[in-house]
Amino acid sequence: MNVGVAHSEVNPNTRVMNSRGIWLAYVIGVLHVVLLSIPFFSIPVVWTLTNIIHNLVMYLLLHTVKGTPFETPDQGKDRLLTHWEQIDYGTQCTSSRKFLSISPVVLYLLTSFYTKYDPAHFVVNTASLLSVLLPKLPQFHGVRLFGINTY
Amino acid sequence: FFSQIDVHLELEDQLAKFMRTEEAIIYSYGFATIASAIPAYAKRGDIVFVDEAACFAIQKGLQASRSNIKLFRHNDMADLERLLKEQETEDQKNPRKARVTRRFIVVEGLYMNTGDVCPLPELIKLKYKYKVRIFLEESLSFGVLGEHGRGITEHFGINIDDIDLISANMENSLASIGGFCCGRSFIIDHQRLSGQGYCFSASLPPLLAAAAIEALNIMEDNPDIFQTLRTKCARIHEALQGISGLKVVGETFSPALHLQLEESCGSRENDMKLLKRVVDYCMNNGIALTQACYLEKEEKCLPPPSIRVVITVEQTEQELDKAASLLKEAAQSVLN
Numbered sequence: 001m002n003v004g005v006a007h008s009e010v011n012p013n014t015r016v017m018n019s020r021g022i023w024l025a026y027v028i029g030v031l032h033v034v035l036l037s038i039p040f041f042s043i044p045v046v047w048t049l050t051n052i053i054h055n056l057v058m059y060l061l062l063h064t065v066k067g068t069p070f071e072t073p074d075q076g077k078d079r080l081l082t083h084w085e086q087i088d089y090g091t092q093c094t095s096s097r098k099f100l101s102i103s104p105v106v107l108y109l110l111t112s113f114y115t116k117y118d119p120a121h122f123v124v125n126t127a128s129l130l131s132v133l134l135p136k137l138p139q140f141h142g143v144r145l146f147g148i149n150t151y
Numbered sequence: 152f153f154s155q156i157d158v159h160l161e162l163e164d165q166l167a168k169f170m171r172t173e174e175a176i177i178y179s180y181g182f183a184t185i186a187s188a189i190p191a192y193a194k195r196g197d198i199v200f201v202d203e204a205a206c207f208a209i210q211k212g213l214q215a216s217r218s219n220i221k222l223f224r225h226n227d228m229a230d231l232e233r234l235l236k237e238q239e240t241e242d243q244k245n246p247r248k249a250r251v252t253r254r255f256i257v258v259e260g261l262y263m264n265t266g267d268v269c270p271l272p273e274l275i276k277l278k279y280k281y282k283v284r285i286f287l288e289e290s291l292s293f294g295v296l297g298e299h300g301r302g303i304t305e306h307f308g309i310n311i312d313d314i315d316l317i318s319a320n321m322e323n324s325l326a327s328i329g330g331f332c333c334g335r336s337f338i339i340d341h342q343r344l345s346g347q348g349y350c351f352s353a354s355l356p357p358l359l360a361a362a363a364i365e366a367l368n369i370m371e372d373n374p375d376i377f378q379t380l381r382t383k384c385a386r387i388h389e390a391l392q393g394i395s396g397l398k399v400v401g402e403t404f405s406p407a408l409h410l411q412l413e414e415s416c417g418s419r420e421n422d423m424k425l426l427k428r429v430v431d432y433c434m435n436n437g438i439a440l441t442q443a444c445y446l447e448k449e450e451k452c453l454p455p456p457s458i459r460v461v462i463t464v465e466q467t468e469q470e471l472d473k474a475a476s477l478l479k480e481a482a483q484s485v486l487n
Contacts, residue, residue: 071344071345075194075215075216075217076194076195076217077195079194079251080196150248151247151248151251
């Protein structure tokens with residue numbers, strides 16, 4: 001194979017969030033969505049929508065989809081784990097995990113500011129934030145509430 | 152994979168044509184064939200039903216696969232059905248888990264450890280009833296059973312598409328090294344990247360691949376050698392029947408028989424010493440035999456100590472008779 005391509009990582013999914021440039025791409029990606037949404041709605045609605053869509057997509061990609069899209073040499077050890085649980089082979093509080101936990105909070109703060117702390121927007125944004133922060137807690141590692149998404 | 156040249160591809164094509172399957176894949180080490188094929192499909196959380204008398208290579212493959220192993224008594228279809236029924240009730244309790252669990256049955260065509268055949272027609276019925284996949288290991292039956300040597304599927308007249316994967320050693324009847332797996336393209340192609348023994352190893356020496364091709368040509372050109380082999384096996388089987396102190400274990404048409412002690416002398420070590428004396432007696436008089444060797448601590452179900460007698464089609468009738476009479480003499484002198 002090519003020089004410098006071989007790696008001994010059993011599950012590459014665990015190191016995706018540590019890759020070069022992914023945090024920057026993530027930040028720019030979010031800003032991209034914000035900028036795109038502006039012309040049609042009022043500013044508070046745009047920000048609330050950005051917040052909700054960001055959290056929804058994050059929940060789906062990190063906490064719903066399980067396993068790996070490629071074949072791993074570890075005989076399916078992570079077949080029942082979500083991407084969040086696979087990051088860094090299950091080590092808690094690594095820098096990638098901290099970054100991914102803080103970014104919805106930062107987005108929430110910006111959203112609350114831009115919606116002028118309106119009560120209806122507040123309810124929606126807080127619910128969305130909680131839905132994406134709770135699964136990231138170390139106590140929730142491997143927890144499946146009501147047996148949903150177990151297999 | 153590494154250093155694969157046209158001879159290997161030719162051998163794969165010829166094997167696929169001979170066995171009448173869509174595709175075949177060559178491994179460079181016979182033991183690694185089934186030991187890589189099983190973990191390529193069975194992963195953690197899957198269930199594999201395997202016969203107790205499965206050979207060591209199968210056991211290592213199962214160990215590498217990390218799946219749940221359920222052993223059933225040798226050739227006992229009732230036991231297997233009981234296990235399958237238990238699994239079915241478990242599945243009904245948790246259907247979501249059952250949907251992601253794969254189930255396999257691993258059997259050998261002609262068992263190396265006991266010399267008998269697996270009841271394939273009943274297995275096919277069980278397969279369709281309980282939705283399990285069958286992996287057939289044909290190391291001893293390839294080139295032995297069936298009219299044209301295609302193995303146990305030809306012997307029983309079963310459609311080859313009913314078996315999901317056939318794996319065989321080329322080290323027995325093809326007199327080469329390595330092994331092959333054959334089946335549908337969809338199944339075999341998966342092993343090109345997931346079969347650890349294929350992907351992370353080099354191909355077998357081209358000379359031996361050419362030798363295997365030549366052996367296949369011989370098999371195709373002279374289909375009567377299989378009948379000759381079976382008559383010779385039957386002859387030896389009969390000739391060895393009357394030996395006092397040793398009993399013959401194996402089918403009449405099996406080229407590998409085991410001679411076990413009729414009454415054991417207490418410990419396995421003593422049995423093995425006694426058998427060694429028989430083997431040495433034969434060796435001193437011109438016949439080479441071997442004891443069946445096992446890694447005692449690693450086998451799941453250790454078979455009793457025995458002398459393994461193997462017959463080839465090239466041996467003449469006089470040689471076979473001489474060997475049988477010498478064994479009788481050896482048993483007489485050593486065991487009495």
